[in-house]
Amino acid sequence: MKVSVALLLELGVILAALSLFGALARRFALSPIPLYLLAGLALGEGGIAPVPAAGPFVETGAGIGVVLLLLVLGLEFTVPEFTISLRRHLPSAVVDLVLNAAPGAVAGWLLGLDAGAILALAGVTYISSSGIIARLLGDLRRLGNRESPAVLSVLVLEDFLPIASVDVPSQFTPTPWHEWPSASAPGPSSLPPPPTRSPPSCPTRPPPPAPGSGPNRPAPPAPGAPSPSPSPTPGTCPWATRRSAPASSSSAKQRMPPELTADIRSTISKGSMLMGIVTQTTPAPPETASDFGSQVQYSLTTVPDPLTVSPAEGTVELGDLVIVASRIAVDPIETNEIAVYLPVGSEAWQLVLDYTGMQVPAPSGWTATPGEANERILFKPDSEHATIGPERGLTLQLNKLRINRQIGTAPIGIELSWRKPGNSAWKTENQTLDIGKFPADFYLRNLKPDRAYIDNGDTVTLTWERPEGTGATYHLLYENTEIEVTGYSTFPVQDIRRNTMFYLRGRIQQGTGTAERTLSTYVTVNKPDMEVSDLGVHGKQT
CATH class of the missing domain: 2.60.40.10 (Immunoglobulins)
Incomplete structure (x- = not known):
């Protein structure tokens, strides 16, 4: 079996950091858990020393470690002792439920959430981490204390209660x-009968922009022709709902971003007790890229939301774009570059006046290179390639864009160079996100x-x-x-x-x-x- 040198080096860094923090904790008679969390922040994505090669290994080892920790904890007690303790401390568990679940439920009610969301938020404030508390009891040598059986009984009941929670019916899942x-x-009685007609027909998925001065630069419309109309909004067509970004940046915040959807799917698949809600009672078939129509899904948000066009004269309005790339299919892909094309000019279909003053903070482990000549910003990983998977997305930021002075919808081209792990040939995938530019008073x-x-x-x-x-x-x-x-x-x-x-x-x-x-x-x-x-x-x- 071939073992990556980067993996061994990063595991060495992780073990050295954990050993150092553990020694510091023992020196000051503290639990090492908070220091371990700090080590994770320092070594994780966005930290001072990211360890991308060791990520999958650490995630698998962490799951096994939690299971073994709880197993060792169970060996400290006999079944009769634990059964009696559970019955004795049931009132304490009820008090725990009322005091800890109530804040989340009240917050959900005040926010106007539905019943399922209120229950989920109550679970967030109610459930404690059995693994962390069990480790703390062991580190502080408190497993033999009188109060420990009560604490453990409440934790066990916390873990069992979500299993008995109601199944959230499928009607909580929106359908376009x-x-x-x-x-x-019918409309309101004070109005004439509203017109009832079929929704707009679903067009075929728009092709990527035709090449201009760059390999994926959107081509301008013919002279005298109107600017391109926005792509169908989410809910108009199946591909617009699941496979492309909203017609304008303003609608991107109104639906769950793909990367968040992937995180929730991953949490549920791992049996997380965070929410305590069963959202799927039958196994779903494995998903592939063909289920979503593209290798990577993108969500687009803007600051301000929506973007504001610059006035006819005077000061130029600035705007920021945040593009989140995620992959919902279970198998990851590798990428060696991502190019974002922003149309430059003063027309309604173009976005920015020029690239002057643009700021492009590259993601950790990446390099960003703006190039106004071919109207693109090229993102390249510092290593040979980067991985995009269901649990590892990518955020691209373009700040201080000089928005032009014409109301309209601008197409943003994204060109992804990708391959499956183990393959040597790179492929190219093009997608277009439409973003609206609005007057200041809209x-x-x-x-x-x-x-x-x-x-x-x-x-x-x-x-x-x-x-x-x-x-x-x-x-x-x-x-x-x-x-x-x-x-x-x-x-x-x-x-x-x-x-x-x-x-x-x-x-x-x-x-x-x-x-x-x-x-x-x-x-x-x-x-x-x-x-x-x-x-x-x-x-x-x-």
Whole structure:
């Protein structure tokens, strides 16, 4: 078996650091656990001495270590002793539940979260780390103390309680409106019957930008032609929901970023007791890159949100872009460079006036090289290659961009050079993210229902914030319905019978440029209606 020299060196650094911290802890009669945590921060990603080669080994060893630690702890007690202790200290566990879960539940309720999210937040403040506490008891030589059985009993009950928690039904998982059956949803009685029409047809996935002066530079539109319209927003097409970034940077914060989705999937798959919620009762098939249409998924956010165009004269507005690259498929890939293309110019379809003053803080272990000549910023790992996987993403930042003076939607090209581990040939993947540029007085925010959890057939009133007199148009989309709500900041939707994702789209046009911002919110229905296309019943007739 071939062992990487980098792996051995990094393991040596880790063991040396842990030994040093352990010696310091013993010298001052302290537990080494806080010092071990500091060592992890110093040696982890973004620390003073990252150890990327040893990462997978350390993660596997950590899981085994926790299991063995709890096993050794169990050997300290007999079954009768532990059973009696559990029964005796059940009231203490109840007090622990009330005092520690209540703050999280109250915070979730005050934030207007649904029942599942409130339960999850309560679990965050309730569950303690059995492994860390058990190690502390051993380090401080307190396993033989009178109070230790009570502490351990409460910890065991904390670990068992989430197992008995309710299964969060599938209706807590949002489904894009275009995939759901149609349903009638009349508008408010004071308005004429709203127009009901099919959502926009799903176009084919847009190809990467045509080459210009760079290998992936977006080509300008033909003279006199309008600027390219924004790509479909999340929820319009399957590929727009799962495989591409939002049509404007402003909508990127309205949905869970891919890297966070990957983290949650990883936490659940490892059996974490953090939330204590079963979110999937049947095993899912292994995911591959083909399930998501691309090797890497990107989410895009901006500061400010949304981006503001510069005034016609005078001071230039500055903006920041944050692009998070993540991989949801279970198998990692390697990359030796990522190029980000920002269109330069003064047209509506272009983003920045020039690269003057741009700041590009490279990720740890990477080098960033801006090049205005070919309108790209090239990110390269300091080593031969870097790894992107379900638990290891990459954040690219572009700061102090000089936004041009035309409202519109600009395409940002991303070119990834990648390969599977063990392969020698590099491949190239191109993707485009669309980002909107808006006037200074435009905003669209705080879309929310008056109730996030309703009974079947109830009415939901949606509210949002928007400016007056900007010339923007607004549409509300849900299921197979699209309603123009320009001029309104509140809208009641009646007779909701299924869990529903609502989208609010604001669009503003000036000259040949169009910018679009989309918000979303979700309403859960108690005992929702279901539609079944094929139902088979097997058994004896009675």
